[in-house]
């Protein structure tokens with residue numbers, strides 16, 4: 001008897017994706033042919049030099065932009081079939097968490113308020129409990145009421161990671177998450193992302209730093225808009 005479990009469906013499928021910016025003589029082929037799959041609960045590193053198309057790929061994965069050619073499947077959904085910006089926004093909110101190089105925290109809000117911010121569709125009491133829990137998970141239970149300018153860069157990125165998890169996303173997308181941090185702090189942030197992954201979180205890290213490839217289950221290399 002064959003007891004082999006069926007292969008889990010990838011959470012992301014990029015099938016011959018291209019992205020062209022501009023028209024006529026000023027066209028930029030930012031992504032020419034990106035084909036890859038991301039498995040659930042995996043840790044993927046997308047690596048390539050500056051200008052190779054990494055952020056464009058992140059914007060496409062994050063439903064912040066639409067491909068010129070090719071098919072993008074997100075959690076089994078053919079994204080070309082999503083007709084409205086509103087539906088895309090809902091899908092983005094429910095399926096994806098974002099972490100950026102610049103942290104992108106609201107400067108006037110506390111750590112707790114920052115983490116609660118994307119949770120506006122759940123009840124406030126639950127939101128506050130979950131935000132408090134997530135800040136504890138990232139090692140910041142002593143910083144709940146600090147504002148960004150009262151925290152170190154590494155602490156701010158921990159807040160941003162907690163915020164990205166508030167709606168329990170299928171996938172955490174991080175674009176150069178250690179780019180603004182010294183190497184020791186950056187290493188601790190990567191360890192946190194690995195720990196989240198060990199607990200089942202699908203993580204995608206985008207970077208120009210080849211040494212991060214060592215952390216990954218899968219490495220996707222980008223060169224001149226082509227993945228391999």
Ligand code: ADP
Pocket residue numbers: 021022028029030048049050051052053054055056057
């Ligand atoms: P990376 O993140 O790897 O540095 P990007 O995806 O930001 O690369 O950029 C890939 C290429 O696409 C670059 O040549 C860049 O100048 C171009 N590009 C990116 N965004 C736009 C845009 N909105 N309009 C025109 N060209 C763009």
Ligand code: MG
Pocket residue numbers: 054055056
């Ligand atoms: Mg970039």
